[in-house]
Amino acid sequence: MGVLTKRIAVLPGDGIGPEVCTEAIKVLEAVSERFGHQFELDVQLMGACAIDATGDPLPESTLQACFEADAILLGAIGDPKYDNNPAAKVRPEQGLLRLRKSLGLFANIRPVTAYDVLLEHSPLKADRIQGADMLIYRELTGGIYFGEKGRTADGAYDHCTYTREEIVRIAHLAFQSATTRRNKLTLVDKANVLETSRLWREVVQQIAPEYPSVAVDYLFVDNAAMQMILNPKQFDVILTENMFGDIISDEASVIAGSLGLLPSASVGETAAMFEPIHGSYPQAKGKGIANPIATILSVAMMLEHFGMQEEADLVKEAVDYTLDKNVLTPELRADHPFTTEQVGAFIANYVQEGG
Amino acid sequence: MGVLTKRIAVLPGDGIGPEVCTEAIKVLEAVSERFGHQFELDVQLMGACAIDATGDPLPESTLQACFEADAILLGAIGDPKYDNNPAAKVRPEQGLLRLRKSLGLFANIRPVTAYDVLLEHSPLKADRIQGADMLIYRELTGGIYFGEKGRTADGAYDHCTYTREEIVRIAHLAFQSATTRRNKLTLVDKANVLETSRLWREVVQQIAPEYPSVAVDYLFVDNAAMQMILNPKQFDVILTENMFGDIISDEASVIAGSLGLLPSASVGETAAMFEPIHGSYPQAKGKGIANPIATILSVAMMLEHFGMQEEADLVKEAVDYTLDKNVLTPELRADHPFTTEQVGAFIANYVQEGG
Ligand SMILES: [Mg+2]
Ligand SMILES: [Mg+2]
Structure with a gap:
């Protein structure tokens, strides 16, 4: 260059x-x-x-x-x-x-990298965190944080929406990144309950064949919150929507030992x-x-x-x-x-x- | 009896x-x-x-x-x-x-209890987890998991709603429980972004004077996901809405060493x-x-x-x-x-x- x-x-x-x-x-x-x-x-x-x-x-x-x-x-x-x-x-x-x-x-x-020099500062035991090296792709301009919100006579509401295109563009970035790393992509969603999550999963499944080297897996967000602590080394590239990404990426940030x-x-x-x-x-x-x-x-x-x-x-x-x-x-x-x-x-x- | x-x-x-x-x-x-x-x-x-x-x-x-x-x-x-x-x-x-x-x-x-026999099994270092003892109240029938959901021409949506009454009834249970424990209640929400979270905070602030012995604090859910790992002993009773409770309570469950x-x-x-x-x-x-x-x-x-x-x-x-x-x-x-x-x-x- x-x-x-x-x-x-x-x-x-x-x-x-x-x-x-x-x-x-x-x-x-x-x-x-x-x-x-x-x-x-x-x-x-x-x-x-x-x-x-x-x-x-x-x-x-x-x-x-x-x-x-x-x-x-x-x-x-x-x-x-x-x-x-x-x-x-x-x-x-x-x-x-x-x-x-x-x-x-x-x-x-x-990126969340477990530097050896920080192992003693991590709240996790060294054998859990040593070697962890992940990259989190969080969608940042859609979902419930940007949806319609307001009050009713006796309550309040927040609307979560995603378009197919909002998912497609970040999914490609995450897949491309996975091909330069360890070829693993984990979609974090709540597809057993949420319609927007089922759309995320559909889009990822449709795109996956374009990246045949990448192994894709799926974790519900509550399980992801557990796996991040139990076995953070399992993660390579994580892809997720805005609010789940807010929570999971902040959780991931403290296991490395220093912000x-x-x-x-x-x-x-x-x-x-x-x-x-x-x-x-x-x-x-x-x-x-x-x-x-x-x-x-x-x-x-x-x-x-x-x-x-x-x-x-x-x-x-x-x-x-x-x-x-x-x-x-x-x-x-x-x-x-x-x-x-x-x-x-x-x-x-x-x-x-x-x- | x-x-x-x-x-x-x-x-x-x-x-x-x-x-x-x-x-x-x-x-x-x-x-x-x-x-x-x-x-x-x-x-x-x-x-x-x-x-x-x-x-x-x-x-x-x-x-x-x-x-x-x-x-x-x-x-x-x-x-x-x-x-x-x-x-x-x-x-x-x-x-x-x-x-x-x-x-x-x-x-x-x-309840999440750090049994001493499990300390070696916890992913957290023993000094972080030993003595942790919390009780999580998660709202279970409202919020985004039960809201209207569906597809549009190019996307999907999930609606999160809460009524004042849905929050009042569980908040009283959580406050009552706190009075039988260490008199601390932490509301986990995302009140800096979500309208439903602002309603949760309002309701809890209105009810709190009925339980003068209970100290109330507030944590954004992304921060709570960090604090659960950094210092779980700070928690006594946690109160939160359905989806945040799903994530935070599952996260809490693994720090004790065994589901x-x-x-x-x-x-x-x-x-x-x-x-x-x-x-x-x-x-x-x-x-x-x-x-x-x-x-x-x-x-x-x-x-x-x-x-x-x-x-x-x-x-x-x-x-x-x-x-x-x-x-x-x-x-x-x-x-x-x-x-x-x-x-x-x-x-x-x-x-x-x-x-
Ligand atoms: Mg955050
Ligand atoms: Mg769960």
Whole structure:
């Protein structure tokens, strides 16, 4: 692959978001130095910081920058002064929901990897979690979270709907991904009860023959919630609808031992956004204790999205080396921890010089 | 308490259901021998076996027997030949859903207890799970599982509805139970997104002042799925709607180390059904390896429901003794395991002779 120019909208956001983005950008710059690519960064406000500055959690200039970018890097959003104020009319999260909707980001993709260095931090026994390595595809713009909702005289309702096309497009992404991994896809649904789940299962069964190498299995969501704890190693690619994905992917995130290492991507037909799964963690802001690795691994996912596989692999290798060398922030290393900035610099240096 | 006569509808169901029911009935007979009560058993078909025999997972004669009984003992239902066929028009689960609805069994109650003998079998590290003791109240006849569902030209839909009254009646049961335990109640919902969840939260906030000793907190379901693994000891009574309860209670069930020990009750205004939480486990059918203890502890919950507290306590004592003596089926004791029948006989013998 030749040298490329990519435009990246950077939304550092709130709390520790700016700190972890700073380290992720160091790594991007190291990739640029080493491989010659040009990354044009367009830093914009979103979240509580955008409300403070403009009154709007997603200002028009931010949305415009995201439309014009090849990819978006997001830190984290949210601030207790809005979250804990029930009278607040405008909330940081509204910006994120509106951005996902505007960009048509229909698939949320989360890898969950059980790094050996985290085994002691996992709530699961080591033999259950060691070696687990899964990738969860969660539908992000349909289902009950986006359905019609309201009140009746004596109650309330929420409607869950899915169209065939909403399922087809994310199912293909998940199948394609499975072919590059261990060729296993698990659909999580509740097809014994829900009509939308039966549609999901039908669509997956119809698409499956196009991916003959992929073994497909089906788990009811309640069983999946059990299997995630009992035997997480059984999973390769998981595909599921919006609400089930919310629950199952959050459950999966804690078994690995630290939220601080888990990246994510949200993709649509024409846009892609990359962000750590952790929140804005306002208590840690400015203390240099935030773990930048989840955001750095989000950059690796972005590089893969750009087709820069060698570059992405090098970033992941740098992270593995950093974990091996015990260059860790305090939640993973209580004695003699490294700072956010030191961890970022160590990884960026490996990318630029080592490997 | 004097000698009572109770009519019990027994629905052995599918897979290992008949085997575990046989052992639970042995224990009931031992209680009868020792205390002089008369238990009139009316054994009926439900589930896949009922479809095979009559075409209907809940034949009229079964429903009638349940209406006439003082309580219902259920084994397990479900068969892969129906579950894995999206074209199947009649499903075993429909029988169970219809039975719950017909009897008005609106509350499913599941204790989850971390028995010390099971700590090594729990997927969680011992320090996370030891001492966990919770009771989950899951609404059982409302929500998306019972809402209108169907197909459109290009998709499918499921409607979730709740009335205020459906929430009020189970919320009172959960609050009352909390006052007999550790006075903590956690509502699991998704009130940041769903209107039905906002109604649940409103109702619980309105009822809470009637139970001033009970501390109430609120968890979003995705966070609850994480907290159940990270710190299950924080929970006392959990209250939640039908689908969230399905997922969270199944997740909770595996952290204790074995599904084979966990009973449940489903209660309504005038009817009550008792069943192990495990499924029909068709692979194990007829092998003598199914653990009958969950069904036997379900009988203990039934005896409590009949007001037979001494009898219920004796059955639980017999189970504790059995665990202490390591009289266990193979999933808990790989070397020299006992059979389903041996475990049942050991417990029944203790109830009749020992104690
Ligand atoms: Mg979530
Ligand atoms: Mg279930």
